[in-house]
Each structure stands twice: as structure tokens, then as C-alpha cells.
Amino acid sequence: MLRFILTRVSLVIPTFLGITFLTFILIRLVPGDPIEVRVGERGIAPERLAAFRHELGLDQPLWQQFLDYVGHVLSGDFGLSLVTHNSVLSEFLTLFPATLELALCAMLFATLIGLPAGILAAVKRGSLFDHGVMGASLTGYSMPIFWWGLLLILFFSVALGWTPVSGRLDLVYYVEPATGFMLIDTLMAGDYDAFRSALSHLILPTIVLGTVPLAVVARMTRSAMLEVLGEDYIRTARAKGLADGRVIGMHALRNALIPVVTVIGLQVGTLLGGAILTETIFSWPGVGKWLIESINRRDYPALQGGVLLIATSVILVNLLVDVLYGVLNPRIRHAR
Amino acid sequence: MPLLDIKNLSVEFTTRAGTFRAVDGIDLTVDEGEVVGIVGESGSGKSVTSLAVMGLLGSNGRVVADRMTFAGNDLLTMPAAQRRKITGKDVAMVFQEPMTSLNPCFTVGFQIMETLRVHEGLSGKALRNRAIALLEQVGIPAPESRLSAFPHQLSGGMSQRVMIAIAIACNPRLLVADEPTTALDVTIQKQILDLLVQLQRERGMALILITHDMGVVAETAQRVVVMYAGQVAETRPVGALFERPRHPYTGALLDALPERALGKRRLPTIPGMVPGIADRPAGCLFSPRCRFADARCRAERPALFDVDDGRARCFYPLPDGHLAAGEAL
Numbered sequence: 001m002l003r004f005i006l007t008r009v010s011l012v013i014p015t016f017l018g019i020t021f022l023t024f025i026l027i028r029l030v031p032g033d034p035i036e037v038r039v040g041e042r043g044i045a046p047e048r049l050a051a052f053r054h055e056l057g058l059d060q061p062l063w064q065q066f067l068d069y070v071g072h073v074l075s076g077d078f079g080l081s082l083v084t085h086n087s088v089l090s091e092f093l094t095l096f097p098a099t100l101e102l103a104l105c106a107m108l109f110a111t112l113i114g115l116p117a118g119i120l121a122a123v124k125r126g127s128l129f130d131h132g133v134m135g136a137s138l139t140g141y142s143m144p145i146f147w148w149g150l151l152l153i154l155f156f157s158v159a160l161g162w163t164p165v166s167g168r169l170d171l172v173y174y175v176e177p178a179t180g181f182m183l184i185d186t187l188m189a190g191d192y193d194a195f196r197s198a199l200s201h202l203i204l205p206t207i208v209l210g211t212v213p214l215a216v217v218a219r220m221t222r223s224a225m226l227e228v229l230g231e232d233y234i235r236t237a238r239a240k241g242l243a244d245g246r247v248i249g250m251h252a253l254r255n256a257l258i259p260v261v262t263v264i265g266l267q268v269g270t271l272l273g274g275a276i277l278t279e280t281i282f283s284w285p286g287v288g289k290w291l292i293e294s295i296n297r298r299d300y301p302a303l304q305g306g307v308l309l310i311a312t313s314v315i316l317v318n319l320l321v322d323v324l325y326g327v328l329n330p331r332i333r334h335a336r
Numbered sequence: 337m338p339l340l341d342i343k344n345l346s347v348e349f350t351t352r353a354g355t356f357r358a359v360d361g362i363d364l365t366v367d368e369g370e371v372v373g374i375v376g377e378s379g380s381g382k383s384v385t386s387l388a389v390m391g392l393l394g395s396n397g398r399v400v401a402d403r404m405t406f407a408g409n410d411l412l413t414m415p416a417a418q419r420r421k422i423t424g425k426d427v428a429m430v431f432q433e434p435m436t437s438l439n440p441c442f443t444v445g446f447q448i449m450e451t452l453r454v455h456e457g458l459s460g461k462a463l464r465n466r467a468i469a470l471l472e473q474v475g476i477p478a479p480e481s482r483l484s485a486f487p488h489q490l491s492g493g494m495s496q497r498v499m500i501a502i503a504i505a506c507n508p509r510l511l512v513a514d515e516p517t518t519a520l521d522v523t524i525q526k527q528i529l530d531l532l533v534q535l536q537r538e539r540g541m542a543l544i545l546i547t548h549d550m551g552v553v554a555e556t557a558q559r560v561v562v563m564y565a566g567q568v569a570e571t572r573p574v575g576a577l578f579e580r581p582r583h584p585y586t587g588a589l590l591d592a593l594p595e596r597a598l599g600k601r602r603l604p605t606i607p608g609m610v611p612g613i614a615d616r617p618a619g620c621l622f623s624p625r626c627r628f629a630d631a632r633c634r635a636e637r638p639a640l641f642d643v644d645d646g647r648a649r650c651f652y653p654l655p656d657g658h659l660a661a662g663e664a665l
Contacts, residue, residue: 232436238392239431240451240502241424243417254441330486331440 008322012315016308020073023307024066027300033058034082034298056082069304078308079301081294088305092287096309097180098168099279099286103271105202106210111264114214118221119256122229123248133218140215145274149208149281156204163204166283170197209278213267220263224256231255258329265321269314338365339510339542340389343403347384350396356613358384358397360566363640366510371536371543373557373574375550375589379610381566382546383432386512389544390429391419407509425455428503430532432515434495438487444471444498445483451505470501475531493524497531504535510542511535517552529556550593554578562586565610565621572646582643582653584626620650628652 035044035052053059057068072079078088114137121133157165168182169175173194175185183202186195228234229252237251276288283289287306294302326332347359359381366372374382388399391411404411406427411419431437438447448467452458458466464483471479474497487495496516503511513532517525533556536543545556553560553574560577562570562585570583581587590596591604608625611617620638623629632651640647 232431232433233439235392236431236437236499236502237439239390239424239429240454241420241422242450242454243420251439251442255439329441331488 004326005319005323008319012319015315016311017070019311020070020304020308021066023304024069027295027298027303028062030295030298032298034300037296037298073305073308078305081302082299083294083297083302088301089309091290091302092306092309094180095285095287095290096313097177098182098284099272099275099288101181101183102202102205102209102278102284102286103268103275105206106271106274107213107264107267109206109210110213110217110267114217115221115260118218118260119225119248119253121218121222122225125226130222133222137215137218140211141219143211145208145212145277146281148211149204149278152204152208153281164197164201168198168201168285169194170201173197205278205282205284208281209271209274212274213264213271216263216267216270217260221256221260224259225252228252228255254328258325261321261324261328265318265324268317272310272314337408339368339370339407340364340366340544341403341405342389342401345385345388345399345401345404347381347388347393348398348400350398351613353613358566359388362561362563362566362568364561364568366542366544368509369536369540369542370559371533371545371557373553373560374544374546374563375548375553375560376563376569377548377610379565379612380563382548382563383514384566385563386429386514386544386546389512390427391416391423392429421455424451425506426508427510427512428506428508429512429514430496430499430503430516433519434492434499435487435519437499438490438495440487442486443483444485444487444490448483448498448502448505451502455506466505467501470505471498473504473535474498474501475527476501492520493528496520496524496528500528500531500535504539504541507539508541510544512544512546514546515548516545517549518547532556550589551595562589565616567621567649568640568647569622569650570643570646570648571640572644572648576645580644580654582646582648583622583650584628584654585622586648587654 034056035049050059057065080086081088081091084091117133121130124130153165156162164170173191175182175189175191175194178185178188182198183195186198234247234252237247275286276291278284279286279288280292287310291303291306294306342362342364344361344363345359346357346361349356349358362385364385374385376382387393393399401412406422445467448470449463452463452466467483468479471482476482476494476497490498516532517528520528529552532543545553547553557574560572560574561568562583564585570577570581570586577586578590581590588606592606594603597603606625611621611624617624617634619634619636620626620629623633626633638649638651640649641653643653
């Protein structure tokens with residue numbers, strides 16, 4: 001197992017280099033550098049511009065800047081934000097729990113609804129329920145996130161007033177951050193009103209971010225279950241005289257979970273991408289919103305570091321999925 | 337009273353092309369401790385019959401019968417929950433494809449013990465010991481270490497032994513073996529067949545052996561049911577059937593055995609195929625392939641007539657049991 005993990009980790013290095021290179025180039029292709037953006041329309045004396053650029057190392061040739069950056073990153077230094085002058089890593093780590101909390105809730109939402117819906121749709125294949133689930137998941141999958149988010153805000157927050165429009169917690173509450181997860185922090189502080197507030201702030205973003213994964217999980221579960229239910233070993237399970245619940249919930253589901261877990265893992269990338277939009281719509285103080293702001297300010301170190309760190313977390317999750325896959329599938333486990 | 341008593345069983349499947357009758361009014365009885373062979377080509381309804389007996393047909397397979405009882409219990413009206421108590425316990429089944437019939441996600445031990453846990457409520461050490469004993473009985477070496485093996489670590493022959501161990505776990509009174517050796521190597525086939533016969537003798541259980549291999553039937557069965565296109569073509573005691581087949585189809589099947597065709601340049605075969613859903617003839621279902629068929633055979637469907645010590649579905653049963661010398665269908 002350890003060897004497998006080490007092999008997988010070593011395969012990740014080229015991916016990191018590629019990501020670093022791409023973000024590095026892409027942000028520099030956007031017109032305007034950090035100083036021009038900060039100066040705005042007022043203009044600046046050419047000598048001062050040159051001095052600032054020199055200070056930030058922007059007067060170096062691109063390849064030199066890139067090598068410098070990679071060198072720093074390799075020694076664990078992601079640099080300082082050009083705007084706040086805080087360490088990029090610490091800014092990221094402060095904001096990341098908010099994103100993680102939202103992403104985990106969205107994944108939980110998608111799995112808790114998508115898995116049973118997919119199983120039931122497969123078992124009741126061709127029924128009204130099946131068609132309903134498949135129709136709904138196609139709609140969910142095709143829905144643009146920002147439009148869906150605005151729609152929900154307009155309906156539930158503005159028209160009905162059930163949920164807050166934006167943010168993570170009502171301003172009247174203050175909770176000392178311990179874990180960074182608002183739900184846990186409020187509970188640890190014993191402030192149940194704050195917990196309720198945090199929960200109500202989470203509902204809409206969770207639904208918006210979880211809709212696409214929900215659709216994917218439901219569809220994948222259904223098709224995996226349909227395939228498995230036709231297998232010989234399901235007939236064997238029935239021939240043993242097992243009850244339907246055991247045949248479906250154990251013999252079939254255990255096999256169907258293998259592809260479903262893979263898909264859930266792949267959805268994490270989609271989720272963090274979706275988080276950028278969702279966080280912007282709901283003013284959710286996570287890394288997604290921070291990245292958008294960094295682009296607008298041409299905050300090169302923040303953007304590069306943020307993208308790289310998000311990529312790291314996606315890769316880590318995929319690694320975790322691969323390990324889990326081995327646990328679920330004995331054929332893989334023993335092949336190693 | 338027979339252990340299994342089936343009268344006029346039909347199984348229909350609803351497909352987009354219409355209703356297809358895969359099994360068409362067959363009678364089948366199996367006595368306690370008896371070995372009955374069911375033979376026939378692919379598509380003759382052998383497997384569907386066995387699945388109907390086990391209650392394993394999907395929701396689109398409609399089972400109709402005048403009578404279907406097991407040990408006096410009516411299988412047709414029995415509620416599903418009650419039927420599950422019999423299935424896997426008193427009636428068990430071994431399937432054709434051992435490699436895909438075991439669940440790849442669970443260990444061999446788990447899959448054997450599951451049956452014992454569900455039907456006999458065993459647990460702990462007693463359960464484990466029973467599983468080991470069962471693996472030993474089906475001839476698996478080092479049974480204790482095999483408990484933790486996964487199906488993909490077993491060969492086809494070993495998998496089939498495990499399947500047999502699962503089937504006999506609760507001492508069934510009837511074992512249905514649906515082509516249990518078809519997917520195996522020839523050398524393994526003999527071993528598995530010997531194992532089935534040995535277990536049947538030791539335990540005195542009834543055995544329905546479904547096969548398309550006449551040789552297998554000759555070695556194991558006491559009574560033979562020859563099926564053709566969903567119907568019983570002929571049913572006789574094994575010795576009499578091999579000595580003197582009365583239905584032309586049985587005769588042709590026997591003539592197609594290599595050991596009976598010694599000295600001939602070509603192995604006799606039966607031309608054509610079992611009629612499918614759309615091309616059932618009006619008369620005798622075998623008439624398009626039968627060399628003896630006349631106008632009556634093509635117009636009228638024969639019933640099962642009594643012949644000697646059994647029955648045959650033919651207007652003109654073969655008189656001496658052999659097709660005319662040197663000829664093949």
C-alpha cells in the first residue's frame with residue numbers, strides 16, 4: 001500500500017509543474033500588471049513604475065521569474081500577497097476551511113440524496129419515479145450554477161425570506177475560530193443561535209453547489225446498479241433465499257459503489273471549480289471568492305499559490321479515492 | 337407423494353415482439369433421493385424450467401401451472417417471504433457460470449456462512465466450523481485458509497466447488513444443477529460431476545441435473561426428460577431411453593454421440609435449429625427437422641403418448657429405437 005501511494009505521489013509532480021506553468025502564463029497574458037491595476041487611471045511616472053516593477057521582480061525575463069517562483073514554492077514559500085502583504089499560504093489556510101465546509105456539505109447533500117435516488121430508480125426501472133429522477137438529474141446537470149443560485153436567492157431569500165442572502169454568519173454573532181468550520185465552531189462555543197444562523201447560511205450555497213454532483217451521483221448510481229443487478233451473483237444471492245433488502249443493499253450496492261466512488265472523487269474538482277462561482281454569488285468568504293479578487297487585483301502570488309494549493313487538495317482527494325477504491329474492490333487490492 | 341410435483345407448467349416472457357412461451361405445458365416429478373436428468377439443446381427451456389422451480393425468474397417471466405408443489409407445499413400460492421425460507425435451504429441451485437456466480441466483493445467464507453446464518457441462525461465458532469467442513473466436503477484443499485479468499489483468487493473448478501458448498505450448506509432435499517460443468521475444462525468436468533453424484537448419494541438428496549450432454553446423463557441420472565422447444569419430447573428411465581429411444585429427436589441426439597458413431601466418416605447431426613419466437617410450426621415442433629415427418633405431423637400437434645415405461649410426444653414413435661441403419665437425420 002505504501003509503495004502504491006508513493007508511486008501515485010511521484011506521478012503528481014509533472015501535474016504540479018504543468019499547473020504552475022499554466023497559471024503563471026495565463027495571469028500574465030491578462031492585460032495590466034499589479035502596479036498598473038493599483039495605479040488605475042491616475043497614471044504614474046515611468047521611473048517610479050520601473051522602480052516598483054524592479055521591486056516585485058517583474059522586470060526580469062519571464063523564464064527567470066518562473067524559475068524563481070518554482071524555486072520558492074519548492075522550499076515551501078508561496079510568497080506574499082501583493083495587496084495585503086500577508087503570506088499567501090496563511091491567507092489560503094484561513095479561508096480554505098470555509099470553502100471546505102461548503103464543499104463537504106455539498107458533497108454530503110449530493111451523496112445522501114443521489115445514492116438512494118439512484119438505487120431506487122434502478123430497482124424501479126422504467127417507473128414514473130425512475131423517469132422523474134432521470135429527468136430531474138438531467139435538468140440539474142444542465143443548469144448554469146450562477147443562474148440557479150440567483151433563482152434560489154430570489155425565491156427563498158427575497159420572496160419568502162426563509163434564508164439569508166449572503167455571508168456565513170449573521171453579524172450579531174461572533175465565534176472564535178477554532179477549526180474554521182462554522183458549524184463545529186459554533187457548537188464548540190455552545191452558541192446554538194449562532195449555529196442555527198450558520199446552518200441557515202449554508203443551505204442555499206450547499207444546494208447550489210451540490211446540484212451538479214447530485215445529478216451525476218444519481219445517474220451513475222442508477223446505471224451502476226442496473227448493470228450489477230443483471231449479474232449472475234445477484235441471481236445466486238436470490239437463490240440463497242435472501243431478502244430483497246439484503247440482495248440490493250448489500251450484494252448489489254457493494255459492487256455498484258466501486259464506480260460511484262470514483263465519480264464522487266472526480267466531482268471534487270468540479271466542486272472546487274463550482275465553489276468559485278457559488279462563493280461569488282453568496283459572498284461566501286472562501287478561497288473561491290479570494291481567487292476572483294486576486295485576479296481582479298492581478299495579485300500574482302496569491303493567484304498562483306491559491307490555484308496550486310487547490311490543485312493539491314484535488315489531487316489529495318483523488319489519491320484518497322484510489323486508496324478507497326482498493327478497499328472496496330478486492331480485485332484491485334490483491335493486484336498490487 | 338413426489339418431492340417436487342409439477343403439472344402443466346408454462347413460462348411466458350413479455351417482450352416487445354410479443355409474448356414468448358419459453359416453457360410450454362411441461363410435467364415434471366422428482367422423488368425424494370431421485371436423480372432426474374433434463375436434456376435438450378440451447379433454447380429448449382431447460383434453464384427457464386429450473387429458474388421457475390427456484391422462483392428466480394424476473395418480474396417479466398410469468399409462471400402458470402396446474403400444480404407446482406414442493407414436499408406438499410404449493411409453490412404457486414406461497415407468499416414470497418415464506419418461499420425464501422425454502423429457497424437456498426430445502427431447494428438449492430448450482431449455476432452454469434461459476435466464475436461470475438460468486439460475488440466478487442465478498443470472501444468465500446462470507447458467502448458460505450451467509451446462507452447458514454440466514455437459514456439456520458448459526459454464528460461464531462459453530463458457523464465457521466460448518467463452513468470449513470463444507471469446503472472440505474466439496475474437496476477444497478486447505479479449507480481454513482480458503483475462507484478468506486476472494487472469488488477472483490479461485491479457478492473455475494474451485495469456484496464451482498464453492499458454489500456447491502453453498503448449495504448443500506443447509507442439507508437441501510432437492511439440488512438443481514443447471515449445466516454445472518459446461519463452463520469448465522473437460523478434466524474438471526468429470527471431477528465436479530463425480531462430486532455431485534457422490535454428495536447426492538451420501539446425503540440422499542434429490543438432484544435435477546440439467547445438461548445438453550447425453551453422456552453426462554447416462555452416467556448419473558435415473559430418469560431422463562428430453563426437452564425440445566419448451567416441451568417435453570420424451571421422458572423415460574435412463575437405461576431404456578439409451579437402449580431404445582422412441583422419439584426421433586432423442587434418437588437423433590443419441591446418434592450424435594461420438595462414441596455411437598464409431599466407424600462412420602461423419603458424425604451425424606440434426607439439421608436446422610430449435611424454432612424461435614416467430615417461427616413455431618403449426619404441427620409438431622420438431623417436424624421441420626424430423627426425417628419421418630408426414631402431413632399429419634406438419635398439421636397437428638402431437639400430445640405426450642404413453643410408450644413402454646414412459647412417454648413420448650410423437651405420432652410415430654421409433655419402433656426399434658434406432659433410426660434406419662446407416663442413416664442420419
